[in-house]
Amino acid sequence: MSHSQIGLIGLGTMGAMLALNIAEKGFDIAVFNRTTSVTKTFHENAGALASKITPCETIEALVHAIAKPRAIILMVPAGDPVDQQIAALRDYLDPDDLIIDAGNANFHDTDRRAAEAAKAGPRFLGIGVSGGEEGARNGPAIMGGGEQQDWDRVAPVLTAIAAKFDGTPCAGFMGKGGSGHFVKAVHNGIEYADMEMIAEIYGVMRDGMKMSAQACGDAFAKWDDGPLKSYLIEISGKVARTADPDSGKPMLDIILDRAGQKGTGRWTVIEAQHLAAPVPVIEAAVMARNLSARLEARKEGQDLFGAAPEALPEGTLSADDLEHALIAGKILCYAQGFEMLRSANAPFDWDLPLPEIALIWRDGCIIRSAMLDDMARALTDAPERNLMYAPYFAALLKTHHAALRKVVGVAARYGLAVPALSMALSYFDTMRTERGTANMIQGQRDFFGAHGFERTDRDGTDFHGPWAM
Numbered sequence: 001m002s003h004s005q006i007g008l009i010g011l012g013t014m015g016a017m018l019a020l021n022i023a024e025k026g027f028d029i030a031v032f033n034r035t036t037s038v039t040k041t042f043h044e045n046a047g048a049l050a051s052k053i054t055p056c057e058t059i060e061a062l063v064h065a066i067a068k069p070r071a072i073i074l075m076v077p078a079g080d081p082v083d084q085q086i087a088a089l090r091d092y093l094d095p096d097d098l099i100i101d102a103g104n105a106n107f108h109d110t111d112r113r114a115a116e117a118a119k120a121g122p123r124f125l126g127i128g129v130s131g132g133e134e135g136a137r138n139g140p141a142i143m144g145g146g147e148q149q150d151w152d153r154v155a156p157v158l159t160a161i162a163a164k165f166d167g168t169p170c171a172g173f174m175g176k177g178g179s180g181h182f183v184k185a186v187h188n189g190i191e192y193a194d195m196e197m198i199a200e201i202y203g204v205m206r207d208g209m210k211m212s213a214q215a216c217g218d219a220f221a222k223w224d225d226g227p228l229k230s231y232l233i234e235i236s237g238k239v240a241r242t243a244d245p246d247s248g249k250p251m252l253d254i255i256l257d258r259a260g261q262k263g264t265g266r267w268t269v270i271e272a273q274h275l276a277a278p279v280p281v282i283e284a285a286v287m288a289r290n291l292s293a294r295l296e297a298r299k300e301g302q303d304l305f306g307a308a309p310e311a312l313p314e315g316t317l318s319a320d321d322l323e324h325a326l327i328a329g330k331i332l333c334y335a336q337g338f339e340m341l342r343s344a345n346a347p348f349d350w351d352l353p354l355p356e357i358a359l360i361w362r363d364g365c366i367i368r369s370a371m372l373d374d375m376a377r378a379l380t381d382a383p384e385r386n387l388m389y390a391p392y393f394a395a396l397l398k399t400h401h402a403a404l405r406k407v408v409g410v411a412a413r414y415g416l417a418v419p420a421l422s423m424a425l426s427y428f429d430t431m432r433t434e435r436g437t438a439n440m441i442q443g444q445r446d447f448f449g450a451h452g453f454e455r456t457d458r459d460g461t462d463f464h465g466p467w468a469m
């Protein structure tokens, strides 16, 4: 009866695919879903893998189907559903059984659950899983956080199901408490930023260069053969080239321009503010999703001011300009994400393995990209250095920042909104300006609040100006 090596709760998009992946790798798995018919249908459709899967109609039956000490994966929405499942499991689990939250949790919740588990058990591990439905089925990237011994206990299963890059599993232990979910949140922040910059370049092609969806798709497909090679560029090409079977129109022409979001990008920028970690491209991407939801207001604005985008004169921008701008933007947004990871170490007493994170992200996850191998090398060479200053990426930025400036400049001139690309450029310019303008901020603060300032010509921190009120 109790023969399953692992259990899983939540047979939705991700959970169902993870369960099949686990069964396919040879592990016996017991599964439970809140809606029983889903469990039945899942098992009926599992084909040759059905014999490895024990469908359970109650939490109690699930627990009894798993060999001790038990390990149970939760794949349910973040927040209350996770706490509800933990509470339901507590009635049946032993203190040394292990609950693994594999959904997208806010890492503060994971910290709290880990602390509660440490007091009374059962044990708790928080793992970030990325790769969407296809990744869950064929190999996601996995970032674990909690107690090393708990990670070690389930690592054979997690590394078996993870994506492999040149044979190396894209799975690793990030550190204690919520560190795995923190790394996953930053991953999602980079995901938001990369998606937004791609969408902005699509907007320049569609509204500025009057290119069809098919032509935009062709451009993305071509770039997927070069330095931009990545999952997001690949699927953007596929999305742009797909036609709606009902109307025959390009899918992009019938999809409403209102972006959904489940909260991970927002968690990232809120945490970035707490950490004083500058992630302006990610912030712009979250802001753009929020603005996209304001359909009525945008219509009112267009009626009042006239439509913003204007067609560009022929030859204003080339395909190379767009590709090079995206290369620069991509380097800068990943650099910001890694800087944010590093800035979390001191306050949370973590030692996030930045080079290993880049290695893990090389495959399986949504932000997988040809650049990540070089990022891993750069972070191994100098773990404390901002990626934009690493020789390989500095050389790319020296070559391509002019295109980023050109695209942002042209977009501003012709009314094409490119907030994330603009933020990438501002970050780049700020990070290469030795003497900035915060001296004026300090002068203002001292003028109105006697907050004091430092001087360029003397040591000390509390100088004041001879301001006339």
Ligand SMILES: NC(=O)C1=CN([C@@H]2O[C@H](COP(=O)(O)OP(=O)(O)OC[C@H]3O[C@@H](n4cnc5c(N)ncnc54)[C@H](OP(=O)(O)O)[C@@H]3O)[C@@H](O)[C@H]2O)C=CC1
Pocket: 009, 010, 011, 012, 013, 014, 015, 033, 034, 035, 038, 075, 076, 077, 078, 080, 081, 084, 085, 102, 103, 104, 105, 129, 130, 131, 132, 133, 262
């Ligand atoms: N979709 C994706 O690309 C990715 C999602 N994730 C994360 O994985 C988790 C699951 O996402 P996904 O599979 O997409 O979600 P789905 O909406 O497809 O599935 C949700 C699952 O959770 C169950 N569920 C929902 N609410 C409760 C509850 N209160 N108690 C018990 N079970 C509940 C549902 O059961 P029922 O059938 O009864 O409704 C269903 O099995 C989320 O945390 C998500 O953020 C992570 C990476 C990628």
Ligand SMILES: O=C(CO)[C@H](O)[C@H](O)COP(=O)(O)O
Pocket: 104, 129, 130, 131, 132, 188, 191, 260, 261, 262, 263, 264, 265, 366
């Ligand atoms: O974690 C994921 C990918 O890595 C999920 O697909 C997540 O839902 C994406 O975020 P959002 O729904 O906010 O776009």
